[in-house]
Amino acid sequence: MTHATAVDAVRSTDVTLTVRHGDGSACADSDVLVEQVRHGFAFGNIGFDFVGLANGEQGEGRENVFGGAEPEAAELLEDLWLDVFNTATLPFYWAGFEPVEGRPDTQRLQAAAAWFRDRGVTVKGHPLVWHTLAPDWLLDHPAAEVEEIVRARVRREAGSFAGLIDTWDAINEVVIMPVFANEERQNAITGLCRRIGRIPTIRLAFEEARRANPAATLVLNDFNLSTAYECLVEGVLEAGVQVDAIGLQSHMHQGYWGEERTQEVLERFARYGLPLHWTETTLVSGDLMPPEVVDLNDHQVPSWPSTPEGEERQADDVVRHYRTLLAHPSVEAVTYWGITDRGAWLGAPAGLVRADGSRKPAYDALRGLVKEDWWLAPTRLRTDAEGRVTVRGWAGDYAVSAGGRTASWSLRPDAPTVEVTLT
Missing domain, CATH: 3.20.20.80 (Glycosidases)
Structure with a gap:
């Protein structure tokens, strides 16, 4: 395993992100933009x-x-x-x-x-x-x-x-x-x-x-x-x-x-x-x-x-x-x-x-x-019928947006599921 591959294996994590609208309904079957804002690593x-x-x-x-x-x-x-x-x-x-x-x-x-x-x-x-x-x-x-x-x-x-x-x-x-x-x-x-x-x-x-x-x-x-x-x-x-x-x-x-x-x-x-x-x-x-x-x-x-x-x-x-x-x-x-x-x-x-x-x-x-x-550039992903999408990235702060609304969230290895509401 190369050091580049080893770094990804150690630092990258898959999380299931559930995106909801302000009224609580799922942001279903929608294109969302996910981007990294800050590294969790120092x-x-x-x-x-x-x-x-x-x-x-x-x-x-x-x-x-x-x-x-x-x-x-x-x-x-x-x-x-x-x-x-x-x-x-x-x-x-x-x-x-x-x-x-x-x-x-x-x-x-x-x-x-x-x-x-x-x-x-x-x-x-x-x-x-x-x-x-x-x-x-x-x-x-x-x-x-x-x-x-x-x-x-x-x-x-x-x-x-x-x-x-x-x-x-x-x-x-x-x-x-x-x-x-x-x-x-x-x-x-x-x-x-x-x-x-x-x-x-x-x-x-x-x-x-x-x-x-x-x-x-x-x-x-x-x-x-x-x-x-x-x-x-x-x-x-x-x-x-x-x-x-x-x-x-x-x-x-x-x-x-x-x-x-x-x-x-x-x-x-x-x-x-x-x-x-x-x-x-x-x-x-x-x-x-x-x-x-x-x-x-x-x-x-x-x-x-x-x-x-x-x-x-x-x-x-x-x-x-x-x-x-x-x-x-x-x-x-x-x-x-x-x-x-x-x-x-x-x-x-x-x-x-x-x-x-x-x-x-x-x-x-x-x-x-x-x-x-080691950075997740702005990436367009598609949610499923429940508003869920899998995101792979490094620990840190992220944003997700759709339809002109945005939510901030944190990716952490100890939190495999995250739910956010667009505002």
């Missing part, structure tokens, strides 16, 4: 580029935005972003979100989250707890106070954004957290984790976030996909911490992993019975990072341009990667880490759009999957 990208635009800012001044485009450039990216993605990750790196203690960037990020929500986009926050980019001012507090300050931070963000942001990376990259050492910058989160332990630190993040927003989906996220992460997941679950999804990162600056390795990672983490969120993915369209580099941050080059050959490779890799991921039933979200090369992480040419705003082949390839291969 096709994500970071929304960092649009924070300034959402707040009506001009020029720079994007203190909280971790890279990305200026507001004027973001305007040119808006339609490209919205045409493919339905889930946005916004930055809550504590050092940037609250550079001065007691002065969090709440209103600005709420405006950004509302901007996405108003465009039909689901918003995720990243992250609530992370040792990297912890604020310097936290080091000024006695060790005994740090835990309560971290707890309060988690409650504040999860609570004040509830309804706007209901999915969070509750804690990020814990595998290395207790021993993380940065010669240039100390942080208080590592110290906290070392004092109370990794699992209690994880429990802290999850329990405080859930207390503030019981409806939240909380993700345990990491880049270290070795057996060390498996051991951590097992320990967390055995300790009774309620984890809603396992987050897996794949910044493939050294080249696409290939189907075999990706499938192996999927199988190892799917065995815990939790949804898998592929939280951070990049594939470069220029020279690959040398394989001997262990920490991607250590690769420092004056210029890292996108190349024609690299762009063709990136497009092929994107298709192979997404098909492999979506062919696995445990995967419910995939987030690509950046729409544009402009301000991209580590300066890598990993965006789907060039720095000048033009589309790379990878953008068109991914859009072709999301909005063509």
Whole structure:
């Protein structure tokens, strides 16, 4: 079975749709137009580029935005972003979100989250707890106070954004957290984790976030996909911490992993019975990072341009990667880490759009999957004498219309029959 066939087998569902007129009678033996409106699957990208635009800012001044485009450039990216993605990750790196203690960037990020929500986009926050980019001012507090300050931070963000942001990376990259050492910058989160332990630190993040927003989906996220992460997941679950999804990162600056390795990672983490969120993915369209580099941050080059050959490779890799991921039933979200090369992480040419705003082949390839291969275009179908018609499609939001009247409905694998009334 090819990956394309496997994706259809996993993601497509047949449902029996019964269409009725406003008076309750069956819309019998009639032509109806069925069309998809939104994917249920979370096709994500970071929304960092649009924070300034959402707040009506001009020029720079994007203190909280971790890279990305200026507001004027973001305007040119808006339609490209919205045409493919339905889930946005916004930055809550504590050092940037609250550079001065007691002065969090709440209103600005709420405006950004509302901007996405108003465009039909689901918003995720990243992250609530992370040792990297912890604020310097936290080091000024006695060790005994740090835990309560971290707890309060988690409650504040999860609570004040509830309804706007209901999915969070509750804690990020814990595998290395207790021993993380940065010669240039100390942080208080590592110290906290070392004092109370990794699992209690994880429990802290999850329990405080859930207390503030019981409806939240909380993700345990990491880049270290070795057996060390498996051991951590097992320990967390055995300790009774309620984890809603396992987050897996794949910044493939050294080249696409290939189907075999990706499938192996999927199988190892799917065995815990939790949804898998592929939280951070990049594939470069220029020279690959040398394989001997262990920490991607250590690769420092004056210029890292996108190349024609690299762009063709990136497009092929994107298709192979997404098909492999979506062919696995445990995967419910995939987030690509950046729409544009402009301000991209580590300066890598990993965006789907060039720095000048033009589309790379990878953008068109991914859009072709999301909005063509995996999308139900407007389709005319014929109902039977009872007003019933079989619709096959991906989970998501749909519309059906006939005689100038329309009804909205949702296709879900757990609902094989749906009844709607045209209005």
